[in-house]
Amino acid sequence: MRRPLYDNFNPAVKAVTIIICCIMMAIGGTxxxxxxxxxxxxxxxxxxxxxxxxxxxxxxxxxxxLGGLIFIxxxxxxxxxxxxxxxxxxxxxxxxxxLGTRILSYASMGILFGLTTKNxxxxxxxxxxxxxxxxxxYGILAALHLVxxxxxxxxxxxxxYAVRGKRTGVIPFGPLFNTLVNGIRxxxxxxxxxxxxxxxxxxxxxxxxxxxxxxxxxxxxxASLVLMTAFIIIFK
Amino acid sequence: xKWKLKDILMIAICGVLFxxxxxxxxxxxxxxxxxxxxFGYAPLGYQLIYGLWFMxxxxxxxxxxxxxxxxxxxxxxxxxxxxxxxxxxxxTLVNGFIQGFGAELGFIATGYKKFNSATMILSSVTCAxxxxxxxxxFYGYSAYSFQMNVIMIICRVISSIIFTAFVAKIIADGLAxxxxxxxxxxxxxAAGIDEE
Numbered sequence: 201m202r203r204p205l206y207d208n209f210n211p212a213v214k215a216v217t218i219i220i221c222c223i224m225m226a227i228g229g230t231x232x233x234x235x236x237x238x239x240x241x242x243x244x245x246x247x248x249x250x251x252x253x254x255x256x257x258x259x260x261x262x263x264x265x266l267g268g269l270i271f272i273x274x275x276x277x278x279x280x281x282x283x284x285x286x287x288x289x290x291x292x293x294x295x296x297x298x299l300g301t302r303i304l305s306y307a308s309m310g311i312l313f314g315l316t317t318k319n320x321x322x323x324x325x326x327x328x329x330x331x332x333x334x335x336x337x338y339g340i341l342a343a344l345h346l347v348x349x350x351x352x353x354x355x356x357x358x359x360x361y362a363v364r365g366k367r368t369g370v371i372p373f374g375p376l377f378n379t380l381v382n383g384i385r386x387x388x389x390x391x392x393x394x395x396x397x398x399x400x401x402x403x404x405x406x407x408x409x410x411x412x413x414x415x416x417x418x419x420x421x422x423a424s425l426v427l428m429t430a431f432i433i434i435f436k
Numbered sequence: 437x438k439w440k441l442k443d444i445l446m447i448a449i450c451g452v453l454f455x456x457x458x459x460x461x462x463x464x465x466x467x468x469x470x471x472x473x474x475f476g477y478a479p480l481g482y483q484l485i486y487g488l489w490f491m492x493x494x495x496x497x498x499x500x501x502x503x504x505x506x507x508x509x510x511x512x513x514x515x516x517x518x519x520x521x522x523x524x525x526x527x528t529l530v531n532g533f534i535q536g537f538g539a540e541l542g543f544i545a546t547g548y549k550k551f552n553s554a555t556m557i558l559s560s561v562t563c564a565x566x567x568x569x570x571x572x573x574f575y576g577y578s579a580y581s582f583q584m585n586v587i588m589i590i591c592r593v594i595s596s597i598i599f600t601a602f603v604a605k606i607i608a609d610g611l612a613x614x615x616x617x618x619x620x621x622x623x624x625x626a627a628g629i630d631e632e
Contacts, residue, residue, distance in 0.1 A: 215526035222527050226507060226574045262466060263523065269469050273478030295579045299479075302576050308526030310518075319519040335441050343448030345505045347520070350452060376453070377610060383449040391442035401441055 205248040206312065210417040211322040212329035217421040218309045221428045225305060231294060232435035240427065241308035251315035259315075263307045271300030272326040279359035319344060333399020342390050349386070354379050442619060444512070447496045447505075451513035453494050455520045461488045462523075479580060483591040487599030490563045493539035494556055495604040499611075501551050501621035506543060506559070510536025527574075531567070538566030541601070551622070553605060560600035564593045 206214075225237060245251055274296035323341055326332040357375040361368050368375055460537030469481025497523055514522075514532025522528045542559025543551075571577060577585060608622060617623025 215529070218526045219530055222530075222574070226576070229576060259523070260469065262463075266466050266469060269466075269473045269481075270478050273469075273473045273476055298576060299579055306527060306574075307523045310523050310527060313525035314518075314521060314523075322519065333439075335439065336444055336512070339441060339444035339448050340519075342445060343452050343516060344519060346449060347452055350449075376457075377607070380450065380453055380607070380611065381614055381616050383453055384446055384611065387445035387449045388442050388619065391440075391445045395441060399441070401444075 202385070203248055204250045204316075205416075206244055206316040206391070207249050207251075208416070209316065209420050210325060210411060210413050211317045212325040212328070213413055213417045213421050214313060214317065215322070215394055217424050218313050221424060222306060222309060224425075224428045224432060228432040229298070230435050231301045233431045234298065234305035234430045236435060237299065237305040237428075238308045241305075241312045244312055245315060249267035249312075249316045256311070256315065259311050263304055267300045267304040268302060271296050285362050321409065321411060324407065324409045327407070328411050331411065333401055334405060335399075338394070338401065340424065342394070343387075346383075346386060346390070350379060350383060352383055439508070443500055443505075446499075446620075447492070447509045447512050448516060450495065451492055451509075451516040452520070454513050455517045455522075457491075458517055458522070459520070461485050474627040477587075479577075479584065479588060480591050483588050485599075486564070486567075486592045487595035487597070487603075488561065489599040490535050490539060490560065490596055491604045493536045493563065494542075494559050494600050495608055497539065497543055497559070498551055498556060498608045499617055499620045499622045500604060501548070503548055504540070506540040507533065507536035510539065523524055526619060531570070534570045535563055535567045538563035541566065542628070553601070556605050557597055560596040561593055563600060564596035567587070568592055 221237070225233060245256055246253065275293065319342065323332075323337045327334060327337045354375060357378045358368065358372070361375060366374070454583040464485055467481075468484055469478045471483050472478050490510070492513035493506040493510040495513065497506040500509075511532045514528045514535075516526060517532075518528040522532070536560050539559045539562065541562040542555060545558060545562075560625070568577075572585075577588070579615075609626075611617050612623045612626040613629075615623070618627055618629070
């Protein structure tokens with residue numbers, strides 16, 4: 201049975217824990233540590249969260265491809281003859297593995313955070329734990345809530361171009377510019393609407409969602425850091 | 437500086453649009469990495485388009501023209517990228533801060549007095565260099581040869597100048613010309629309105 205331990209982990213504490221683990225991993229610097237981190241994240245995702253396995257596989261596929269490419273590229277260069285080594289000089293299987301798995305291990309921690317954290321709870325948590333000013337927090341949330349509107353606008357602009365027989369090109373600068381224009385206009389309207397309804401981004405306020413730091417959060421954070429330290433001691 | 441809600445929302449909404457660009461750029465980065473793999477230059481795949489990730493900082497700083505805008509804008513864009521599914525999770529915030537601070541250095545060097553092409557280029561170069569130093573540590577670039585590191589830095593700086601300086605400035609100037617930035621320093625200058 202899957203226990204949603206990571207889904208209930210306080211987002212701010214979780215973010216700080218993951219950042220510290222990433223820095224420790226960078227100091228560690230071996231492919232064994234990277235692999236241990238990847239396996240740990242996969243175990244946490246499958247056993248300690250409610251995330252969809254299908255979504256998880258979908259996220260890992262392009263990363264495996266990218267990690268594989270970096271590994272192959274570094275490995276291939278190790279076999280180059282001396283004359284062609286001037287630009288690129290990596291001479292060991294270990295180094296190729298280190299560089300290939302490094303990106304995967306960082307992304308694994310990112311995926312662990314992303315799949316077990318709700319955006320709204322994270323933003324609330326940054327206000328409560330990091331004392332982020334409400335105008336920044338609600339500004340981010342307002343922008344995120346405008347994503348469907350921006351997507352719809354993007355589709356409409358592209359449709360308008362198509363109806364008029366205008367080509368948008370590989371990089372659609374025209375539609376991008378139009379969407380940006382409307383996005384900036386909306387930002388002014390949304391700011392006006394929020395302030396006209398009494399939104400004060402600086403003063404004290406009450407919150408509908410509280411995100412307290414519980415003992416379980418501290419235990420989970422300490423356990424994660426102890427595990428990371430153990431990996432470094434064992435595999436360094 | 438005192439931040440207005442409309443400034444934050446403008447940066448955040450542009451951050452959403454940039455996040456879409458970043459996600460598309462990720463696929464381009466993978467494709468470039470794949471194309472360069474047979475030649476042993478896979479690490480250059482992302483360096484060639486890295487400037488795209490720094491655009492939020494110079495774009496916002498060029499429009500709002502106040503202290504600290506570059507750093508805060510890049511962090512806002514990074515937090516939105518993270519929440520929209522950026523693959524590096526909370527590390528995106530750390531990178532956002534470093535990149536934003538790197539871009540800010542260019543504006544600090546001019547004392548926040550000049551907001552022109554030269555400042556944008558300077559800012560894009562400082563951003564590329566500062567971000568490279570941090571990634572040298574985080575992503576283990578020390579494992580690459582000296583020559584490869586030099587090539588990577590050159591590619592990153594060129595990409596940064598193209599996207600972070602020129603493309604960001606062209607877009608911002610276009611928006612000012614379109615009249616949507618009248619509430620910001622750049623738009624006021626374009627319309628000949630005195631900020632004071």
